[in-house]
Amino acid sequence: MVPSGWLVFVCLVLPTFRFCDRGAAVPAVVLPPLWPFFVGGAIVALAASARRDVALSRGRRLLWFVRLGGAGIVAMALSVVWDAGLAWPSVLGVIVGVAMIVASWRRPSEMAVAVNAMWIGAGSVLFGLGLVAQERVPWAAHVYVGAATALTLGVIAWIVESLLDRSANRTAPRVAVDTRER
16 A cells, blocks of 8 residues: 555656546646645555654554545535536535545544545546546546555555454453552
């Protein structure tokens, strides 16, 4: 999962977009509103690669990133409603944005960080699928979709591992240790 997160981030400087049929492919770095899709990969990679105590502090940053991303989605959806009238994608955007904010508002734990990393992975995959649906897709868009898919699969494995650790800790017998000196 860590290498795929970094590859998602590196795609920020690869030519992933084409503005028109005859235009040259440009990197996402020239389009700041799209940076969260790429920067999210680096944040997930940092949180997943750290020791547990460091991962939780990086996880707090990840949770704030998800909150800000959710707020941005809500703001964009509401601006579309304001500009073009009520449409189902706008309503869906508000629902998804609010769900992201609510899901990220919990005490940082490994499971909370992993679940919120899933928002970033799934959002990156959906964004990438939108990229490759265009005509004359730049090669880096395919690299981005592959890396985002690998990131999402890695996050799913992280969630399963956290669930297994959690269930193993619940079923492990508690052993009392006598610490008194004799």
